[in-house]
Amino acid sequence: MNIVVFIKQTVDVEQKIRVKENGKILEKGLGYVISACDECAIEEAVRIKEKNRDASVTLVCMGPTSAKKTIRRGLSLGADKAIHLLNGAYNSNDATANARIFASVLKTIPFDIVFLGKQAQDTDMQATAEILSEMLGLPMASNCVKVDIRADKAVVHRQADRHLELIELGKPCVISVNNDINNPRYPSLKSILTARIKPVVSKKPTDFGLGEDEIGRAGSLIERIKYETPQARAAGKIFEGDAAEITNKVIELLATEARVIG
């Protein structure tokens, strides 16, 4: 069984993020991490592999040279090998261009299950996995919190707004996972060391038969005009003192000032 996991290196959103006057992100000094849902996708794939001796896990990561760090991290979690898609100048893909590139990669390697994170932690968009499944004409489920791989199908639990859906997908299929699906392991020193010698091949997004106009900005259907700093919330009123007194004060203000109750 071949499992392919698409992973992304993203800016760490827990740090301070500044928008420059030209509408771009100030990148100097920013730290990068593996996108949280993607890390869970690797963990899920590795758990499946641990239960199926014949299974192999291939990571595909599109990103700059520095994304090597994320790839090694993924391999240290237990994946077997990786493809590094060096995006170079093609770094302004929208979800459609991303999905097109991923689909072209999947036409060249064997797979039974494709995992992606539900959303990338930088864009919070959620679209690549869904579009990819449409391009390949494969069954898919989004936002899964449980995955059970059987001989001929995948049985997944998909978290919806008010309910959980139990879905059966014929193989091959595409599954996007929520970060609630598992807690990724901490790699041992030994697995970090063996990750260094696992095979990683570097490729260009155009190596899989796509034309230059099908990827990057030219191949994207969405274009970012700019980033802005969101309007900050007005400073609030913070009360200290006798709990009953200040709580009653706040209740009163909710009715008379904020007018959200009463």
Next chain:
Amino acid sequence: MAKILVVADMEKDNVSKSALEQLAFAKKSGVPADAILIGKGAGSQADILAGHGAEKVFICDNSNVENFLNASWSAVIVEAQKQSGADIILIKASELGKALAPKVAGKINAGVVNDCSTVAIDGDAVTVTRLSMATKVQEILRFKSPVKVISVKPGLAEMDAGARPKAAVKIDIAAPAPDPKNMLKETVFKKTQRVDLGDAKIVVSIGRGAEKNVDDINRLADLIGAAVGATRPVIEDGLVPYNLQVGQTGRKVSPDLYIALGISGSILHIAGMIKSKCIVAVNRNPQAPIFAVADYGIVGDVNAVLPVLMNNLVKYIK
């Protein structure tokens, strides 16, 4: 000339409020709109959509569509879009909607943007704004594709509360046959009579500092007709079901009033509630980051504050 197709969904037995907001948005933007309503009993709601301005109402009232939401819904929406000729498809940015929008877009090679807070239509040009990077930045995006699929947050426009139902121009759309490779086997609802997080006017949210008070907080929510939310650690501890997680990877809510009890205010939580109209935070640590986004902060112990809320907040709830 732009034309909108509103993808309406049902909330219990009625068409959802966000669909009506989207129709109000179309009217405000001076753009004609059709609507598509999918689900059991959908036919009975067509006149409401017409009353709110839908020129044509496409209906897929068939239990087959329940069989697998995304696979069959996206096919139905694509069919409606073809017949309508609309170039802008609006969908509610719920968990289902955010999965559905890119499926629709992928089928017709349309551009897609999820979770938009605003949409601006100027002739054929469509720009949207949305928060990204756990709400730390806002981005402004432009579509380059002829057809645009947009999932929007609640509150896109004020719905017309005075609209009366009107005889609709109804067009039936057949549901595709269920795909055996993509089958919804079972839907599991958590047993709760409570209002859903996404629709609630008030949300009471439980953090690790209020884990011992879960029963009382549930009671408070019932007293004031609120929904209950929680932070990730509280969910992980199994005290509250998964679908009530508020945050970057959980639900994104924007109620009139969000009461955060014993929540520190991690950006990964704030990303799910920053759009609330009014935020009240209760935390015993005056330095807790949650106070930076609170409209009203109560520096105090949840154990002392909660009984006062239970006794006195309810007096203001009609």
